[in-house]
Amino acid sequence: MSARKYFGTDGVRGIVGGETINAEFALRLGYAAGRVLARDAIGGGRPTVVIGKDTRISGYMLEAALEAGLSAAGVDVMLAGPIPTPAVAYLTRAWRLVAGIVISASHNPHYDNGIKFFSAAGTKLPDETESAIEAMLAEPVGCADSEGLGRARRINDAAGRYIEFCKSTFPNELDLQGLRVVVDAAHGAAYHIAPHVFRELGAEVTTIGCEPDGFNINEGVGATHPEALVAAVRAQGADLGIALDGDADRLQMVDGEGRLYNGDELLYAIVRDRAGSQPIGGVAGTLMTNFGFEKRMRDLGIPFERTQVGDRYVLEALRQRGWLFGGESSGHLLCLDRHTTGDGIVAALQVLAAMRHGGARLDELVADLRMYPQKMINVPLAPGVAWEAHEGLQAAARAVRDMLGERGRVLIRASGTEPKLRLMVEAEDEALAEDGVRRLAAVKLA
Numbered sequence: 435m436s437a438r439k440y441f442g443t444d445g446v447r448g449i450v451g452g453e454t455i456n457a458e459f460a461l462r463l464g465y466a467a468g469r470v471l472a473r474d475a476i477g478g479g480r481p482t483v484v485i486g487k488d489t490r491i492s493g494y495m496l497e498a499a500l501e502a503g504l505s506a507a508g509v510d511v512m513l514a515g516p517i518p519t520p521a522v523a524y525l526t527r528a529w530r531l532v533a534g535i536v537i538s539a540s541h542n543p544h545y546d547n548g549i550k551f552f553s554a555a556g557t558k559l560p561d562e563t564e565s566a567i568e569a570m571l572a573e574p575v576g577c578a579d580s581e582g583l584g585r586a587r588r589i590n591d592a593a594g595r596y597i598e599f600c601k602s603t604f605p606n607e608l609d610l611q612g613l614r615v616v617v618d619a620a621h622g623a624a625y626h627i628a629p630h631v632f633r634e635l636g637a638e639v640t641t642i643g644c645e646p647d648g649f650n651i652n653e654g655v656g657a658t659h660p661e662a663l664v665a666a667v668r669a670q671g672a673d674l675g676i677a678l679d680g681d682a683d684r685l686q687m688v689d690g691e692g693r694l695y696n697g698d699e700l701l702y703a704i705v706r707d708r709a710g711s712q713p714i715g716g717v718a719g720t721l722m723t724n725f726g727f728e729k730r731m732r733d734l735g736i737p738f739e740r741t742q743v744g745d746r747y748v749l750e751a752l753r754q755r756g757w758l759f760g761g762e763s764s765g766h767l768l769c770l771d772r773h774t775t776g777d778g779i780v781a782a783l784q785v786l787a788a789m790r791h792g793g794a795r796l797d798e799l800v801a802d803l804r805m806y807p808q809k810m811i812n813v814p815l816a817p818g819v820a821w822e823a824h825e826g827l828q829a830a831a832r833a834v835r836d837m838l839g840e841r842g843r844v845l846i847r848a849s850g851t852e853p854k855l856r857l858m859v860e861a862e863d864e865a866l867a868e869d870g871v872r873r874l875a876a877v878k879l880a
Contacts, residue, residue, distance in 0.1 A: 438565060438568050440454055441565075441567075444548065445536075446463065455549075457495050457496070460496045460549065461502050461503040464499060464500035465506050465507045465575045466507075467503075468481075468505075469573075471509060481510070481531075483526075483534060484513075484522060484589070485514065486521060486592070488518075488537070488680050489651050490538075497513065500537070501513065501586050504584055506576065509584040511586040512586075512588075515588070515593075516626070518682030519538055520682065521592070521623075523774055526552050526553075527556035534552035535552075536550050536681065538550070540684070543653070544651050551564070552775070556775060603773070603784070605787055608790045608791075609635055613636070613674065616640050616672045616676070617641050617676050618660075619682070620656025620659075622643075622679065627682075627779070628678060631779055631783070640666075643662070651680045656680065657684045657778070663676075664692045671690075673690045674688065674689060674796070682778045683766060683777060683778055684776070686700075689797055693797065697762050700761075700767060701727070701759065701760070701761040702800055704769060705717055705731075717731055717760055718739050718768075719760060721743055722743055724805050724806055725842060726804045728740075744762075804862075808858060808867065809860075809864070811875045816853070821848065824879060827874070833873065834859060834873055837869075837870065841866065842859060842866065842870070
C-alpha cells in the first residue's frame with residue numbers, strides 16, 4: 435500500500451490550527467468520508483454515522499465542520515457529545531451504522547486533536563477505506579441537492595447507553611460492594627461516565643480528574659500522570675485507584691498501598707483469571723511488553739507474540755490468530771470477548787472481576803509475575819545512518835544477547851518522532867540491564 439499523506443496509525447492527528455486540524459480540512463474530510471461511506475454502504479436508506487468527542491475545546495469546531503461535510507455528502511449524523519473512544523465503537527455497532535467518528539487526541543495535551551474512524555463492526559477502518567477517503571480529499575467539496583442532504587440530531591442518552599454496556603461486561607453474579615475506589619478520568623471523555631459505572635456496580639467512588647474545562651485534559655492527571663491517583667488513593671485510604679486517559683481507552687491501576695500497576699500486569703491478571711474458565715489460545719503484546727510477561731506466558735504454556743508498538747497492530751495480530759487477549763504496557767488492553775476495541779473502563783472491570791473471582795487483592799493476582807527491570811538510553815541518530823546494518827552495533831547487540839541468554843532481551847529501534855535510536859535492555863537483574871545498555875550506547879554510530 436502506498437504511503438498516505440493524512441492518515442497515520444490512529445487516524446488524522448495534529449496541532450489545532452495546523453495543516454489538518456482546522457475547520458476547513460475537517461469539512462473536506464467529512465465530505466470525503468461521507469462520499470466513500472455512502473458509496474460503500476450496504477442496503478437501503480440513507481447512511482448514518484455517529485460522532486463522539488473528548489473534552490478539548492477544539493472539539494466543538496471540528497464536530498461542526500465534520501457534520502457539515504457529511505451532510506453535504508448526503509450522510510445523516512448522530513451527535514453523541516463527549517464520550518470515550520470505545521463508546522463510539524460500541525454505538526456504531528449497536529446502532530448498525532456505517533461508521534463512527536471520534537474527535538480526540540487521546541493522551542495528548544489540549545492543543546492537539548485528531549479525527550479517527552470506526553467501521554460498522556466497531557473496529558478501525560480498513561486501510562483500503564482510509565486510502566479511498568484520502569483519494570477523495572483531492573476532489574473539490576460538492577453538495578447534494580436539497581432532498582439529498584443529510585440530517586443531524588443530537589443523541590442525549592449516548593452516555594447512559596454506554597454505561598449500561600460497560601456494566602454488562604462485568605459478571606452478573608458479582609458486585610463491587612464494600613470496595614472504595616478513586617476514579618481518575620483525566621478531565622477527559624469519561625468524566626461523566628466512569629464514576630457511574632463503578633458506583634452502579636456497588637463501589638464507593640470518589641473522583642479526581644472529572645472537572646474538564648476544555649483545556650485541562652490529561653494535565654497532571656490520568657493514566658499518563660498516575661502520580662495524582664497514587665496520592666489520592668493514599669490520602670483517602672481507598673482500596674483501589676483507576677486511571678484513564680483523555681479518551682478512556684488506556685488504563686493504569688493503583689492498589690491501597692499506592693503501588694502502580696501497568697498494562698502488562700493488568701493484562702496478566704485478566705489472562706490468569708480467564709485461563710481458569712476457558713481455553714486461552716494465545717496473547718499478543720508489543721515490542722515494549724516486559725520480558726517477564728513473555729516468560730510467564732511461556733511457563734503457563736500460553737503462546738505469546740510481539741507486534742509493533744501500537745494497539746492497532748496488537749488487534750491485527752489477535753484477529754489474524756483468533757485470539758482474544760492482548761495489550762500494551764501503556765495500558766491499552768484488548769479483551770475481544772467483551773469489546774471490539776481497547777477500552778479502559780471495560781478492562782478495569784475485568785481486573786475487578788478477577789479480584790472478585792479469586793477473593794484476592796491486586797498484588798496477590800500478579801504475585802507470580804516477575805517484571806524484569808528495563809533500562810533504556812536514547813542516542814542521536816544522524817540522517818542516513820543505516821543502524822540496522824551497522825557492524826559495530828550489531829556485534830555489540832550479539833554480545834549482550836549472548837551475555838543475557840535466557841535472563842533478558844535486547845531491543846533496538848529508531849524513534850518514530852525524533853532523530854534518535856532507542857536502546858533497551860531488559861534483564862532479571864537491574865545491574866545486568868544497566869551493563870548491557872551501556873555496552874550498546876558505547877558504540878559510535880557516525
